[in-house]
Amino acid sequence: MKHKRSVFFISDGTGITAETLGHSLLAQFELLDVRQMRMPFVDSVDRALDCVERINAAGHSDGVRPIVFLSIVNPEVSAVLAQANALPLDVFARFIGPLEQELGMKSSHTIGRFKGVEESQAYHRRMEAINFALAHDDGVSSAELDSADVILVGVSRSGKTPTTLYLAMQFGVKAANYPLIPEDFDRNALPGELARHRSKLFGLTIAPERLQHIRQERRPNSRYASIENCRFEVDAAQKLMRREGIRWLDSTRKSIEEISTIIMQAVHLDQSGF
Amino acid sequence: MKHKRSVFFISDGTGITAETLGHSLLAQFELLDVRQMRMPFVDSVDRALDCVERINAAGHSDGVRPIVFLSIVNPEVSAVLAQANALPLDVFARFIGPLEQELGMKSSHTIGRFKGVEESQAYHRRMEAINFALAHDDGVSSAELDSADVILVGVSRSGKTPTTLYLAMQFGVKAANYPLIPEDFDRNALPGELARHRSKLFGLTIAPERLQHIRQERRPNSRYASIENCRFEVDAAQKLMRREGIRWLDSTRKSIEEISTIIMQAVHLDQSGF
Numbered sequence: 001m002k003h004k005r006s007v008f009f010i011s012d013g014t015g016i017t018a019e020t021l022g023h024s025l026l027a028q029f030e031l032l033d034v035r036q037m038r039m040p041f042v043d044s045v046d047r048a049l050d051c052v053e054r055i056n057a058a059g060h061s062d063g064v065r066p067i068v069f070l071s072i073v074n075p076e077v078s079a080v081l082a083q084a085n086a087l088p089l090d091v092f093a094r095f096i097g098p099l100e101q102e103l104g105m106k107s108s109h110t111i112g113r114f115k116g117v118e119e120s121q122a123y124h125r126r127m128e129a130i131n132f133a134l135a136h137d138d139g140v141s142s143a144e145l146d147s148a149d150v151i152l153v154g155v156s157r158s159g160k161t162p163t164t165l166y167l168a169m170q171f172g173v174k175a176a177n178y179p180l181i182p183e184d185f186d187r188n189a190l191p192g193e194l195a196r197h198r199s200k201l202f203g204l205t206i207a208p209e210r211l212q213h214i215r216q217e218r219r220p221n222s223r224y225a226s227i228e229n230c231r232f233e234v235d236a237a238q239k240l241m242r243r244e245g246i247r248w249l250d251s252t253r254k255s256i257e258e259i260s261t262i263i264m265q266a267v268h269l270d271q272s273g274f
Numbered sequence: 275m276k277h278k279r280s281v282f283f284i285s286d287g288t289g290i291t292a293e294t295l296g297h298s299l300l301a302q303f304e305l306l307d308v309r310q311m312r313m314p315f316v317d318s319v320d321r322a323l324d325c326v327e328r329i330n331a332a333g334h335s336d337g338v339r340p341i342v343f344l345s346i347v348n349p350e351v352s353a354v355l356a357q358a359n360a361l362p363l364d365v366f367a368r369f370i371g372p373l374e375q376e377l378g379m380k381s382s383h384t385i386g387r388f389k390g391v392e393e394s395q396a397y398h399r400r401m402e403a404i405n406f407a408l409a410h411d412d413g414v415s416s417a418e419l420d421s422a423d424v425i426l427v428g429v430s431r432s433g434k435t436p437t438t439l440y441l442a443m444q445f446g447v448k449a450a451n452y453p454l455i456p457e458d459f460d461r462n463a464l465p466g467e468l469a470r471h472r473s474k475l476f477g478l479t480i481a482p483e484r485l486q487h488i489r490q491e492r493r494p495n496s497r498y499a500s501i502e503n504c505r506f507e508v509d510a511a512q513k514l515m516r517r518e519g520i521r522w523l524d525s526t527r528k529s530i531e532e533i534s535t536i537i538m539q540a541v542h543l544d545q546s547g548f
Contacts, residue, residue: 013532014531014532014534016294016444016531017294017298020290020291020295021295021365024366025369025370028370028373029373029377029381029382040535040538040539041536067373087372087373089373091295091369092299094368095363095365098363099300099302103303105303107302108303123529130436131436134439161408162404162405165404165443169439169440170290256401257290261315262315264312265314265315
């Protein structure tokens with residue numbers, strides 16, 4: 001029995017919080033025909049009325065009431081949205097009350113998360129980290145390695161670049177990227193400039209078959225993409241990392257969220273920013 | 275009255291969902307001395323016991339019980355964590371019950387969000403979009419403009435690149451980047467290859483003073499960074515966008531989350547992926 005189900009993410013801000021939680025929750029169910037709608041910046045009664053109309057229309061067309069993830073600060077807007085014929089799951093309201101009581105203060109009822117000095121500092125750090133990741137996508141100077149929070153090593157296309165970007169975007173962590181190349185394998189030792197930063201090093205490895213697939217998309221039928229070469233490079237990289245005592249993980253079946261979180265723990269960056 | 279307060283984000287997955295919601299909620303309070311700890315991959319009773327110890331130690335040292343944002347799928351692990359002397363805010367448990375009832379099925383009680391065919395497809399799309407953004411950081415071929423979901427135009431350093439990356443990372447949207455340069459202003463018209471894609475174009479503008487500041491950090495005391503040149507470029511870009519009927523926004527005081535969400539709405543990409 002699989003019928004269509006509409007899911008709305010409604011917020012007076014970007015709705016990214018509601019959507020993130022909503023996706024985590026929906027991933028716990030085997031839903032086959034879900035239509036998802038994002039409705040951000042719903043910050044007036046008029047816009048809320050428009051949402052109610054769209055929710056009710058979707059429910060009518062589906063034959064079953066929609067699920068609505070809400071993250072709304074303004075109580076007037078909330079009250080309007082509560083009139084929709086839907087299952088409302090307010091990811092915000094549920095927790096604000098207990099927090100107010102625990103902290104002995106009222107919440108500021110302001111929209112979104114982009115405010116306050118600390119928040120701005122954290123934001124500035126994120127932007128700097130993104131620029132750092134972009135500027136150092138391929139190779140870094142010795143001075144720049146000094147300022148990196150973490151340095152990812154691994155063969156070309158083992159997942160380093162998306163991971164450095166995610167670390168920057170989500171955690172404000174400055175991650176540099178050091179691709180292992182044949183001369184590193186010949187030497188079977190890290191270059192001196194890297195060896196100085198051993199505590200910041202983290203390795204990524206990948207199954208040779210997966211690496212071949214990824215490289216093949218970029219440079220079809222090259223020696224670079226051949227399974228023999230992929231096997232050789234992965235094996236040489238693992239030997240090198242083992243010899244140098246570099247912690248590493250296999251990125252083959254992990255998401256960048258998982259890879260990044262493991263790295264944060266490994267290099268002791270698990271004190272959360274804010 | 276500001277005392278220290280410890281906040282924990284504990285999850286049997288990455289904890290990113292719990293942390294995202296936790297940050298949104300905490301941003302509603304004027305908290306001056308918060309220490310935040312991220313504890314991911316807490317997927318066994320032993321690890322949960324270790325967390326309880328750390329929570330209780332933090333509460334003891336702060337003189338006030340910690341706030342604990344939880345996202346735990348395994349009920350045994352949950353039960354252990356419930357023993358901590360803390361305010362527990364379980365961002366997951368609160369909504370799973372109502373969802374099970376509404377959907378008439380049991381949740382799968384599996385950890386994390388990286389599973390299922392749709393999820394993998396969405397993940398693959400995100401990775402492709404990230405690679406697209408990286409490959410086209412500066413200028414794009416005509417064939418590649420065809421495959422872009424959205425094309426950001428604006429002067430150098432107006433915020434296009436971080437926005438294309440965020441659009442890719444968060445929404446799996448392929449965003450290309452077209453920097454407006456003096457010859458575009460001289461012509462006061464879009465190049466033909468862009469004009470073909472008018473419905474996908476979105477402009478970013480920025481306050482000249484802010485632009486000067488950003489450019490100054492990269493090329494100190496250059497003509498490029500001078501306030502006169504920044505004023506000229508911003509003015510010329512706005513004229514051009516107005517003349518060509520391109521929607522745009524001012525990125526000066528907006529976060530990349532806000533900018534990206536506005537763009538998603540404007541180019542009608544607001545059907546949420548999953």
